[in-house]
Amino acid sequence: MKISEHFTLEELTFSEAAARLGLDNTPIPIVITNLGLVVTVMEQIRTLLGDRPIIVHSGYRSAEINQAVGGVATSAHCRGLACDFVCPAFGTPTEAALAILRSEIEYDQLILEYGWVHVGLAPEGLLSRQEALTKRSPWAAYESGIRA
Numbered sequence: 846m847k848i849s850e851h852f853t854l855e856e857l858t859f860s861e862a863a864a865r866l867g868l869d870n871t872p873i874p875i876v877i878t879n880l881g882l883v884v885t886v887m888e889q890i891r892t893l894l895g896d897r898p899i900i901v902h903s904g905y906r907s908a909e910i911n912q913a914v915g916g917v918a919t920s921a922h923c924r925g926l927a928c929d930f931v932c933p934a935f936g937t938p939t940e941a942a943l944a945i946l947r948s949e950i951e952y953d954q955l956i957l958e959y960g961w962v963h964v965g966l967a968p969e970g971l972l973s974r975q976e977a978l979t980k981r982s983p984w985a986a987y988e989s990g991i992r993a
């Protein structure tokens with residue numbers, strides 16, 4: 846089901862770990878509402894990156910699945926407020942993260958991770974922190990800023 850011009854609910858709720866572990870990742874209504882906010886921002890990012898295809902690695906993850914993949918318990922993914930993605934036709938994750946950093950796009954957290962970009966949004970009604978971080982490996986601490 847399309848939830849914006851270029852994004853579907855299926856790609857924002859698909860979880861390889863859920864499929865592998867037989868876990869349910871069906872979003873509850875508030876999560877679907879939040880994913881609507883996420884795809885609005887993802888459409889802005891898609892336009893910023895030259896209208897090139899975005900490959901979503903992960904959107905919503907239930908708390909159970911998030912734990913199974915080693916995500917932090919407070920992850921915005923668990924509320925449907927985050928998207929991990931790449932845009933190979935634009936460039937590397939570093940290049941995409943820097944483009945977003947230099948844009949006017951509003952986000953709570955922009956994280957350059959090891960192999961993809963994470964964009965997290967603030968829950969509706971809360972201020973966006975516009976926080977940019979880099980995480981170089983699953984074990985690395987978060988560093989401030991987008992660092993190549």
Ligand SMILES: [Zn+2]
Nearest residue numbers: 927928929963
């Ligand atoms: Zn993420």
